[in-house]
Amino acid sequence: MDSLEHGMPKVYEIPRFDDGMVNIQELIRIMAESLINEVMDAQAEDACADGNQRNGYRERTLITSVGTINLRIPKLRRGSYFPEDLIARYSRVDRAVIAAVSEMVTCGVSTRKVARVASQMGIDRMSPSQVSRICNSLDDIVADLQSRDLSDVAFPYIWLDATYIKCRDEGHVSSCALVSAIGAGADGYRRLLGLDAIDTESYAGWLAFLRSLRERGVAGVMCATSDAHEGLRRAIEEVFPGSAWQRCIVHLMRNAASSAPTRQKRAAVLAILHAVFAERDPDLVRELYHLACEEISGICAKAAELLEGAEADALAYLDFPYAHHRRLRTNNVQERANRELKRRSRVVQVFPSRRSLIRMLGAVFSEMDEDWASRRWFTEESIAQAASPARSTAPAPAYEGTAEEHARRIIDVVIADNPIGRRAA
Numbered sequence: 001m002d003s004l005e006h007g008m009p010k011v012y013e014i015p016r017f018d019d020g021m022v023n024i025q026e027l028i029r030i031m032a033e034s035l036i037n038e039v040m041d042a043q044a045e046d047a048c049a050d051g052n053q054r055n056g057y058r059e060r061t062l063i064t065s066v067g068t069i070n071l072r073i074p075k076l077r078r079g080s081y082f083p084e085d086l087i088a089r090y091s092r093v094d095r096a097v098i099a100a101v102s103e104m105v106t107c108g109v110s111t112r113k114v115a116r117v118a119s120q121m122g123i124d125r126m127s128p129s130q131v132s133r134i135c136n137s138l139d140d141i142v143a144d145l146q147s148r149d150l151s152d153v154a155f156p157y158i159w160l161d162a163t164y165i166k167c168r169d170e171g172h173v174s175s176c177a178l179v180s181a182i183g184a185g186a187d188g189y190r191r192l193l194g195l196d197a198i199d200t201e202s203y204a205g206w207l208a209f210l211r212s213l214r215e216r217g218v219a220g221v222m223c224a225t226s227d228a229h230e231g232l233r234r235a236i237e238e239v240f241p242g243s244a245w246q247r248c249i250v251h252l253m254r255n256a257a258s259s260a261p262t263r264q265k266r267a268a269v270l271a272i273l274h275a276v277f278a279e280r281d282p283d284l285v286r287e288l289y290h291l292a293c294e295e296i297s298g299i300c301a302k303a304a305e306l307l308e309g310a311e312a313d314a315l316a317y318l319d320f321p322y323a324h325h326r327r328l329r330t331n332n333v334q335e336r337a338n339r340e341l342k343r344r345s346r347v348v349q350v351f352p353s354r355r356s357l358i359r360m361l362g363a364v365f366s367e368m369d370e371d372w373a374s375r376r377w378f379t380e381e382s383i384a385q386a387a388s389p390a391r392s393t394a395p396a397p398a399y400e401g402t403a404e405e406h407a408r409r410i411i412d413v414v415i416a417d418n419p420i421g422r423r424a425a
Contacts (some may be wrong), residue, residue, distance in 0.1 A: 028079040033069040040083050044074035053077045062087060142362030146371065151217025152192060155183035156386040157324070158193065158218070160210075160226040160236070161334035162201050163341060165361070167351040176354060177201050177363060178341070179209050182333055183218065188383045190333070192365050193218055197354045203231030210239040222386060223320060225331050227251040228310070244320075247313040248331040249277050252306075256296070259303040268304055268418040269296055275414045280325065281397050282318040287407035289315060295411060321385040322394040324378070337368060 015026040044054060057072040074081055159182045167176040177200060179194040194213050198205035205227075224236045225246040237243055253273045260266040272295055274290040289311060299303035307314075317328040327333070344364050351357040399406040 029064075029069060032064065033071075036069065036086060037072050039086065040072070040074055042074065043083060044081050047076060047079075047081050052079065058167055058194050127386070129349040139359055141366050142359055145192065145362055145366050146194060146196070147216070149217055150191070150213070151219070153187055154220030154387075155185055155187040155191075155193070155218055156220055156222040156383070157184040157328060158182065158221055158224050159331055159334045160206075160224060160232060161331055161338060162198075163338040165341075165345055165350065165351065165357060167197070167354055168356050169354060173350050175207070176351075176357060178357065180334065180337065180365065181209075181213055181218075184327075184338065184377055184383065185218065186383055186387070188378040190377045192369040192372075195358070195362060195365055197358055199340060201229055201231060203234050206235035206237065207234045210235050214239055220387070223316065223328055225328060227331060228255070228313075244316045245312055246316045246328055249273075249314055249329050250335075252310055252314050253277075256303040256306050260300040265299050271418045272296060272411070272414055273307075275410055275422070278331070279410070280322070281399075281403065282322075283392055283403040284397065284399070284407055285318060286315060287403045288410060291407050291411045295415065321382070323382050324386065327377075337365070339367070340364065340379055 015023040015030070017023055048054060049126060053076070054075045055075045057074055060071045060073055061068050062071055071087070073083065073247065116418055160179070162177045162179040164177055166173055177198050178195060179201070183191050183193045185191055194209065194216070196209050196212070198209065220287040221240040221243045223244045223246055224240060225248060226232050226236070228251065228406040233245055238241065253270060256273060257266040257269045260269050272292045276292050279285050279288060289307075293304050293307050293311075296307060316323050320328055333376050341361050341364055345351075345357075345361060348360070351360070397403070397406075
């Protein structure tokens with residue numbers, strides 16, 4: 001208490017703003033500076049109890065959350081003294097500032113804006129390069145995320161995707177593919193299984209990425225959902241043999257519609273496919289899919305050919321528990337994560353290196369992973385059905401007649417609302 005009172009400025013020395021209000025932040029900075037220096041003096045005196053003597057001070061600055069403070073670290077005639085319990089050796093930035101800057105950068109705040117925020121906190125100087133160096137602390141977080149052991153739980157379902165982000169590599173700017181894998185564990189929780197930056201979405205790139213997941217313990221995969229990238233599909237078949245591949249139905253509908261030559265025909269193709277996948281009864285969905293291919297062949301033969309070739313992969317989700325259908329049939333979990341990555345990376349525009357890209361976006365994924373760990377995505381009873389031979393069945397149909405008859409009624413209604421389909425036929 002005596003030291004604190006000694007470090008208090010006199011009333012006439014209390015820092016104030018131009019309007020006379022007390023500058024509380026500057027006041028706290030002065031008190032912190034005085035108190036820390038007195039603590040170091042006391043520790044140095046204790047170190048001189050064996051006959052050693054003081055030998056002046058060495059000046060050093062430390063950036064803290066209340067501003068830059070000037071430290072006077074005592075020197076001794078014999079040996080050395082350093083306040084290890086007060087400040088980290090060679091560090092010029094307090095841990096609280098490191099945490100705050102890292103969080104701002106992870107949330108998508110540019111390094112220049114961070115420097116401006118720091119100036120409002122009373123930090124005299126913080127350059128963009130210094131912000132980047134501070135963010136090196138994120139490397140450990142991302143490294144742990146990329147190397148953690150995943151063998152403690154099986155992952156019956158995984159979702160795979162890539163998003164392209166501009167990055168400077170070997171002196172020129174190019175699009176870099178950030179590939180990632182999200183899994184639903186047998187305990188019902190979502191996890192980020194892995195992420196990496198590769199040149200292109202090639203078979204070799206995906207194969208190396210999936211093998212790294214396998215080496216870290218990812219096993220028990222029963223269904224992998226992704227878009228229709230041929231290299232990715234081949235890699236899934238090789239690394240996780242016996243697993244089903246679910247083609248994302250959202251991407252499939254877009255691909256089919258883009259094959260139609262006119263806007264009206266694209267709308268008709270989408271309307272028919274929306275009607276197919278809006279139904280939940282597996283038998284009805286299969287009947288609707290067959291009828292949709294027939295109707296779409298009269299609108300756009302290329303789209304119909306695409307749908308016919310993709311039937312087994314587009315409807316793979318129907319072979320799994322009914323309660324899991326909505327999450328298995330699309331890659332929405334990856335799309336939502338990629339949108340957040342894009343939002344956070346927008347302020348950077350072009351990353352200076354792959355390492356910086358992995359650092360920031362890995363930190364964003366780490367934040368998501370922590371959020372996912374706080375709540376189950378599937379209940380234990382529900383996820384257990386994925387591996388059970390007696391999987392849950394769909395509820396009894398809510399329509400009259402056979403699935404084929406009801407499918408025809410649905411398609412007739414859709415065609416009536418989009419008559420271009422009949423005209424084209």
